[in-house]
Amino acid sequence: MNFQGLGKVETADKYIDIAFARANDAANLDREKISEEKLSNPERSKHIEMAKVDAIADALRQHLSHILIAFPKIDDLPEFYQQLVKCTLEYSDLKHALGAVNWADKRISDFRRFYTDKIKRTRDFISINGYRKEYYGRVSSVIKKIKKELEYLEKARKILREFPQIKTSMPTIAICGFPNVGKTTLLYKLTGSKPEISSYAFTTKSINVAYLEADIKFKKKKFQLLDTPGTLNRFNKMNNIEKQAFLAIKYLANTLVYVFDLAESFPLEDQKQLFFELQKFEKPMVVYMSKQDVIDKPIFDAFISDFLDKNKIKYYDIDALKKMIIKSDLESNSLEED
Ligand SMILES: Nc1nc2c(ncn2[C@@H]2O[C@H](COP(=O)(O)OP(=O)(O)O)[C@@H](O)[C@H]2O)c(=O)[nH]1
Ligand SMILES: [Mg+2]
Secondary structure, eight states: OOOTTOOOOOOHHHHHHHHHHHHHHHHHHHHHHHSSSOOOHHHHHHHHHHHHHHHHHHHHHHHHHHHHHHSOOGGGSOHHHHHHHHHHSOHHHHHHHHHHHHHHHHHHHHHHHHHHHHHHHOOOHHHHHHHHHHHHHHHHHHHHHTHHHHHHHHHHHHHHHTSOOOOSSSOEEEEEOSTTSSHHHHHHHHHOSOOOOOTTTTSSSSOEEEEEEEEETTEEEEEEEEEOOOOOOOGGGSOHHHHHHHHHHHHTOSEEEEEEETTOSSOHHHHHHHHHHHHTTOOOEEEEEEOGGGSOHHHHHHHIIIIIITTTOOEEOHHHHHHHHHHHHHHOTTOOOO
16 A cells, blocks of 8 residues: 555645646637637637636646545555554545545536536627636636645645555564564564665654565465554554554554563563563464573573463574464465555
8 A cells, every 4th residue: 555656735726826827828729729710709719718618627627636536535445544544634524625626526527518508609709708707716716615625635645645555465474572672673684685665664754564575385475574663552642653553463464573672672571561462462473582692591591481481482583483474374375465
């Protein structure tokens, strides 16, 4: 899913300016085109004014329909993105704004038909101009009526653009744990030297995403790995990235990898508590022990016997993790790639 391609939503005044400039261009073109033809003055004027009416309607409808096509239909989005929309945007405002754009698009189409018809039926020069002016006025007023909605859509676009690009129908593994325990490092160790990383890699602007490819039964299969920061505060206390991480764990992850760091970037008791919190998602969860190169062996052994063994938790090294990821796919073949 990708919202990066959403084009800028301009202001009402800008759209009106664009449309009227197009009308002038169209009129000039039309003047040239019909200069050779033997038309009476009113016929000539009619021709040119109708070219303006069309140009304005075309320009505005092109922009409005682009907005309607480009913005996601919230109800059709995968659950993860629906939830993300609902916690970062005012869902009803977004629906209302898109409805208003749709309304404006239809009004402009109606006005074009109405005034083209009027101009066609008139022979009198003054009426032709009068209808065109009336059309200009009504079209401008329609666009001005959706001024607030256009502003809202531009605001919404900027928020949508910050959404992480995550595939919603690929086997997905979420790497969880406290900050600095080594989640991102593990992500890179697992996915090799050339992972497809989102543009925000190594920053905290978004969830890091990388892919692991494996040959399974002579077919290439891709797995998605997410580096999901956050310590699972209450949802409304989370910052935006933590919310994204929470929703990704809840709606996208098939398996969780929990990273324990005995070098204690964070107190071990807190790390244990988060581990138990994550168990509440009721997803398969395995443990990875980071920073083993700097941990004294007795401390490591004690943790294994006092905590992991006691709770019947197995820990995995990199190779075992890779195998587990690939094996998890063999066991659940219901997931298809995007
Ligand atoms: N010695 C050692 N340092 C590690 C290891 N994994 C991570 N680190 C370091 O721990 C710090 C935090 O790692 P990072 O992957 O950014 O943690 P994250 O915040 O959980 O994503 C960095 O300075 C890493 O270089 C490891 O296995 N051994
Ligand atoms: Mg990180």
